Amino acid sequence: MFKDKWLIWKLKQGSSDALCHIYKKYKANMLALAIALSNDKSFAEDIVHDCFVSFAGCCCKLELKTSLRSYLLTSVANRVRNIGRDRIKSAIDIDEIDIADSYSNQPPKQAMDNERVREINSALHQLPFEQREIIILHLHSGLKFKEIAESQNISINTIQSRYRYGINKLRSILDGEV
């Protein structure tokens, strides 16, 4: 928190080093979230590009009410939701995606893990977008329900309900496949 407050302060003083530092610090988080939401790496890279350039253009006037991390991640989520919905790959395209590069050279024992990964990815993409988004923001990026609610201007009860319905649906999909 201190580092981020210091970085924002330096940014407002006009330090381009601070801007580069923020990008270096958060680009992996932003990209991981964009990929998780869109299932499209190339599109996710564009989202991160657009979000960060937009941030750079208004950061001097920024008055953060949440953490810098939360601000950048919710920017990614908002942009994916507003622009990318029609570009998000459907569940049927899941098999085309190279899901886990790190497993490609594993011995046959790891092939089970690949299968599990595909099952879970497929299950997630069977959820309605709103439910999947909240599950990803909460479990993938660690954002609190309050932060998610404020970023989307929705009540926290709605967010929590969507999350609960999503988890329950995942449970029934995954238990049905076992």
Place this chain on the structure above:
Amino acid sequence: MRTAEKIEKLIKQFFETQKTSAVMPIEKDEQVINEALAAFEKHKTQSAISQPSVWRIIMKSSITKFAVAAVIIIAASLGITFLNKSTPVAYANQILEEAIKAVSDLTSVHMKARMRTLPNDNFGHLDLERDFASIEMWKRTEPNGLVQWRVEKPGRVLLVDGTSTLMLIRPNYGVLEKTPYPPGCFDSWFSLLMDVRKLLDDELKNAKSNIDREALLRHENVNGSDKTILEVEHKANVPENDYLRNKFIFDSDHLKVYQFDSETKLLESFQIYVHKDSKDILVFEITNIEYNQPILDSVFKLDLPENMIWHEEPKVLPDNEKYQKMSPKETTQAFFEACSKEDWVEFLKFWSSTAVDEGLKSYLGGLEIISIGKPFQSKGYGGWFVPYEIKLKDGSIKKRNLAIRNDNPAKRWVVDGGI
């Protein structure tokens, strides 16, 4: 059927496997940076045209000029990042001397605070999961120079009455030293906050000389008054996976935030945040400070219960060598065997006190040893931790780590905590 918690855990594991493949290609990185910098520069230019610079605004007011000069000379001399403008050094020095003089007339300070800690444990003990315990501190300097101070949390009091130092661990365990110790003794790190004259300067000097600290000094206008804000980032003394990590203040990565009045340099507020798992947890906060208010004499006196038990350094025993040669595991075994047999004479060979409290006897007496594990050490502690599992007379099972150390004149192992 899996529970919701298991599904959440499964999904989190899934996300962890995905995160490893999230890498931006180098060309894309360069594109993002270049375009972001261009947008940033464009915005800066537009902002500079429409607003006077902050520096020009500051220099219009004689009051803030005072504050800024005082702060800059500290920052500049200690190499701490702040405004990159120059200021006449002689002028700033004079201002700083005047500010220090304003603090030197303090005769008393009274602070109330709260901390996430066990009420009767070590003053430095931290428990991130626990609710806050209240803390209160007083310090008074008499006209003849006698300094008295007291810090207290619900289960523990530390009192220096000017001639001796007394620590009472309620209800009836005491440590008495016949000389007055300075603030900070017995791990009472927050009593140093009462040393207001030196607080700002000492913290800045420490930040400069210690590579495990980063400091940011700035000033803000809060409700129409100029404040000096000092934020100091501390690195933990122990590694991430150390047993003591986040169990004591100095064994945690934490941020201290001080707010001083820019003119008087008096501390007005203070917080500590521990960094854990991308969260910043407030663990300590001063809730009220009063300066130069009368403090009753009774604050620097302590009524002790009649059945006091006093701390005593281990003495050399006739068969001292037998106990010196014990390993940490053997010591733990022997200690719990003494409890099991209710052999309190043997018990005192591992316990630094004049007697055994009746409450402790009924708690530990007649216990059954289930297991004693492999001893381990922490970078933040000079002794050993020994895992144990015991069954008490009331049937309850306790599984903890016994802390033992032998850095005493008799070089014998004694229990230092973990009961």
